[in-house]
Amino acid sequence: MHGADPKVDPNPNSYPSPAPGPDPGPGLFGPDSVTWQLHADPIMWIAGIRALYLQALHPRAVRGVAQNSDFRRDAWGRLLRTASFVGRITYGTAPDAEAAGARIRGIHRRLSAVDPATGERFGVDDPELLLWVHCAEIDSYLHVARRSGFPLTDAQADAYVGEQREAARLVGLDPVGVPGDTARLARYFAEVRPELAATPEAFDVVRFLTAPPVPAVLRPLRALVWPAVAGTAFGALPPYAHALYGRDAPPRAAADRRLRVAGRLLRAVPAAVRWRLPPGHIPRAVARLGPDTRPSVRRLPSGEPEVP
Template sequence: MAVPEGPAGEPDPGLFGPASVTWQLHSDPVMWIAGVRALYLQALHPRAVRGVMQNSDFRTDAWGRLLRTAAFVGTVTYGATPAAERAGARVRGIHRRLRAVDPATGDSYRVDEPALLLWVHCAEIDSYLHVARRSGLTLSDAHADAYVREQRTAARLVGLDPDAVPGDTAALAAYFARVAPELAATPDSADVDAFLQRPPVGPFLVPARNLLWSRIAGLAYGTLPQAAHRLYGRPAPPAPVVDRRLRATANILRAVPDGVRWRLPPQNILRAMERLGPASRPSPSKLARAAAILDESGDKATGNGYG
């Protein structure tokens, strides 16, 4: 199989490459918990969640939707540039055709309105970053800002103007402050909450759901802002308790060898390493080592040079 090449004949690093925060961060298994948190957060925007519920098979094929989302993120992060661009074009094409109807007014609107795409994007990257840091990963503020800035590329793929997307954590926090008055509890958000607490599974998988999934969903819910807990109408444990449980779960997930986790479909990381060589192996520990070195030297972290 031919190896995709970049402009200079070198193997194509993709849209991010091994020198990015995104490359390292997205390899951590707590991203699954972060992804569930993102769903909880996204469902609190009435127009955004209505677009999902009216146009998708979320209720009947929620597992498939989750896996397709994970495959998209993996392709965009680790795939060669042509594959990532094709994935983005497919998503834009699907969204371009979809409409939702506001039941209160009867008005129809496009699900790819920039404001709705921006909400989904910001809820996702905030969740990835938030869960990663609370789970024990050492990320400097400069690395966090670099991650938010890098994700403007992912925003472009789904149809957003990168210049209109937050480029650092301060801008991301300001965005959430602006959009907070638009958030609300709705029947659609209640449906999402009910599914995430007890997703339908076959009888033989009920014990695994009760043992494993309930812990993941509970942790994801616990890491939401208090305002989100109030909207959902369910309390969460105190933040120190959530952090302790999250770190313990993260340690268990991280104890599973990378070679085992990465062999599960769709194997984006393994294919990236085949394309770029073993030095491209991602690990969030590279970010921690870079932050420690920079702290010891007294230099300001730049978010580069940790690949």
């Protein structure tokens, strides 16, 4: 959601590329980071959908999207742009990531929305809104990955949250004020919960994600596959999110079983195949840095992985 997904949101391939140099370097995170390994896991697609459900529960954040976005008409383009931004800042060179961040910040500075309850106009680059979007995204990535069987220790999870302060900086936040470990992330959610609500705009997001538009020829495939994808993502929401949406939360064990099944199915697709799908940042990074930098759980830094 990155604040808002505006009508002027750039094509994922339109970010300026850095000038070629003798050593473009590993990027902001690098092959030895938790981020490098985690963001390559295909369960991130389900985590991203969970993030959208969660982000929509902040009234101002979702209004910023609803009043500046064409997400109802450009469902898949929106998801691909978000995936491309995450992939670019994770696997691109540092200048490439900085350029992507500058582009996003520039777009957000030009956008505003109106609170219908008060008539107040606010910028979508309000730090409180950017922080909510960031934390909901990182929380979703971390929870869905771990619950689906991606083997992270508590120390590695803390390292990931700390690494993601770089991503927060790129969208315009001061990293000092961004949670740097899982305990501080949990405290943030406890503090922000009184501000959350299921507005009409939030239910618009739920309806949109339940059956996103596709060409007529793909509707049978959507009917076959998408309910399981969206249902798994929604089931992974925290209990308070289910309550705000007026639904009963599924038992934790049942939600975790669905995530583990999804994880096994997605990871069964060979990496050489899925990494070639759009936006395709991982093969370019490996080509730049060498085959020994391929993302893998075996490369996770510090500590033995937990058995899921």
